[in-house]
Amino acid sequence: MSTDAVNNSKRRFLVASTTVVGTIGAGFVAVPFIKSWEPSAKALAAGAPVQADISKLEEGQMIVVEWRGKPVYILYRTDENIKVLESDQAMLDYLADPNSDMSRQPEYCKNSTRSYDKHKKVIVMEGVCTHLGCAPKYVPDLNNPFAGSLGEDWKGGYFCPCHGSIYDLAGRVRKSMPAPKNLPIMPYFFKSDSVILIGQDGSKA
Ligand code: FES
Numbered sequence: 001m002s003t004d005a006v007n008n009s010k011r012r013f014l015v016a017s018t019t020v021v022g023t024i025g026a027g028f029v030a031v032p033f034i035k036s037w038e039p040s041a042k043a044l045a046a047g048a049p050v051q052a053d054i055s056k057l058e059e060g061q062m063i064v065v066e067w068r069g070k071p072v073y074i075l076y077r078t079d080e081n082i083k084v085l086e087s088d089q090a091m092l093d094y095l096a097d098p099n100s101d102m103s104r105q106p107e108y109c110k111n112s113t114r115s116y117d118k119h120k121k122v123i124v125m126e127g128v129c130t131h132l133g134c135a136p137k138y139v140p141d142l143n144n145p146f147a148g149s150l151g152e153d154w155k156g157g158y159f160c161p162c163h164g165s166i167y168d169l170a171g172r173v174r175k176s177m178p179a180p181k182n183l184p185i186m187p188y189f190f191k192s193d194s195v196i197l198i199g200q201d202g203s204k205a
Contacts, residue, residue: 049199
């Protein structure tokens with residue numbers, strides 16, 4: 001199998017034993033919604049941290065977990081994605097807040113990838129548009145037929161179907177969009193390379 005074929009194959013999303021939610025429209029992809037394993041529903045309602053197992057997540061794939069009643073997007077980006085986020089000037093010029101100065105994220109995620117340096121390919125962020133709260137759709141890359149309509153320089157990200165806001169693969173919103181800010185990032189940390197605790201800083205563990 002060619003490298004391209006392998007990469008395209010990897011970009012398909014996890015299905016397996018999870019429940020698939022989300023709209024499957026032109027250019028959009030289905031993203032598995034992973035029910036929180038722990039803690040209990042009562043604790044969840046109270047805002048307890050939730051744990052996500054990303055051991056089966058592959059490059060280009062995203063899963064959604066729920067925390068405090070909100071969808072949390074966990075995306076495993078490729079090396080190419082990271083290169084674009086860090087140094088593709090054409091993409092950076094599109095952004096309203098490239099350094100996330102006006103946006104909400106922990107200090108350890110205030111960088112160009114908006115993630116932990118050690119796990120920079122994995123981003124964890126609220127899947128809630130900062131305009132009026134819709135769930136932006138994941139539009140992975142230029143191979144996606146929908147991506148072309150987002151501009152020739154578009155290198156993947158998120159599209160909000162409600163009023164058209166566009167974000168990059170670090171949840172950074174483009175200029176002149178209805179959404180005023182980047183997607184928020186909640187406190188989280190890696191309990192191990194494959195387990196993330198969402199809703200709590202590592203320093204408080
Ligand atoms: S809610 Fe996303 S653009 Fe309006």
